[in-house]
Amino acid sequence: MFDKRIRKTVREGKMLKKGDRVAVGLSGGKDSIVMLHSLHEIQKDLPYELVAVTIDEGIKGYRNRTLEIAKNECKKLGVEHVVYSYEKEAGKTMDEIVEENPEDIPCSHCGVLRRYLLNKSAREVGADKLAVGHNLDDMAQTVFMNIMRNEPSRLARLNEPMLKNDRFVERIRPLQWTPEREVAIYALLKEIELERMDCPYARWAFRGYVREMLNKTEEKYPGTKFKIVNSFFSMEDALRGKFSLNAKLEVCTSCGEPCSTAGLCQYCKTIKLIRRN
Numbered sequence: 001m002f003d004k005r006i007r008k009t010v011r012e013g014k015m016l017k018k019g020d021r022v023a024v025g026l027s028g029g030k031d032s033i034v035m036l037h038s039l040h041e042i043q044k045d046l047p048y049e050l051v052a053v054t055i056d057e058g059i060k061g062y063r064n065r066t067l068e069i070a071k072n073e074c075k076k077l078g079v080e081h082v083v084y085s086y087e088k089e090a091g092k093t094m095d096e097i098v099e100e101n102p103e104d105i106p107c108s109h110c111g112v113l114r115r116y117l118l119n120k121s122a123r124e125v126g127a128d129k130l131a132v133g134h135n136l137d138d139m140a141q142t143v144f145m146n147i148m149r150n151e152p153s154r155l156a157r158l159n160e161p162m163l164k165n166d167r168f169v170e171r172i173r174p175l176q177w178t179p180e181r182e183v184a185i186y187a188l189l190k191e192i193e194l195e196r197m198d199c200p201y202a203r204w205a206f207r208g209y210v211r212e213m214l215n216k217t218e219e220k221y222p223g224t225k226f227k228i229v230n231s232f233f234s235m236e237d238a239l240r241g242k243f244s245l246n247a248k249l250e251v252c253t254s255c256g257e258p259c260s261t262a263g264l265c266q267y268c269k270t271i272k273l274i275r276r277n
Contacts, residue, residue, distance in 0.1 A: 015172040023127035028066025031133035058093025106201035116267040137180040140225040156239035162247035
């Protein structure tokens with residue numbers, strides 16, 4: 001049932017085609033590891049290439065452990081593995097960023113750096129698609145967070161960018177209809193190595209509050225998460241139609257990457273901010 005759902009998600013979403021080169025965003029956590037195994041299984045029926053890309057944020061006692069798991073799983077499956085790091089690309093580890101910017105919320109910086117480097121790494125390894133391990137819970141949380149923050153334009157581009165650009169690698173989410181609990185159970189049944197420690201900086205994230213709230217709601221009203229995600233896909237076309245009228249792409253004056261506003265992109269603004277010390 002688990003594998004069938006993922007295959008159905010990939011098939012109905014037209015996520016993969018013969019000859020694709022797919023970069024798997026591999027953090028070493030349960031979602032990305034299970035996704036890697038699932039995509040590796042699908043390879044038996046559909047010939048395409050897999051390459052794993054890991055972003056090493058530089059969080060001692062956490063990322064070094066999941067990075068080791070990622071390396072082991074790639075070796076086991078015979079999948080090419082490439083590692084990018086904040087230290088090399090941004091000049092500082094996440095631990096240094098947090099230490100030097102104690103008043104800032106760590107996730108606000110980390111999210112920007114991760115998204116940028118995931119896209120950059122996928123493009124540099126020649127990928128046609130970037131597979132990210134967002135499960136049903138993650139999707140429901142993201143939809144709810146954008147609504148609570150009154151960011152409908154961000155919600156409109158959740159599934160895909162508003163505008164196409166050669167420098168954006170298309171993202172796919174094979175786990176988007178699979179609950180987090182089922183991912184964990186599947187990993188245990190398949191005896192996949194897992195690191196159960198959460199990111200030490202996650203306690204400051206708004207997502208943590210939303211996750212707890214949705215989990216409680218799901219317990220009382222089963223099916224809530226599925227309905228939230230289904231509601232998003234039902235209204236996606238209307239959202240994209242509304243915000244596509246004003247959508248435009250600029251080019252970052254520093255790195256040359258596409259961005260939504262003139263001047264510096266969010267990544268370069270973040271780099272400038274964290275280097276102020």
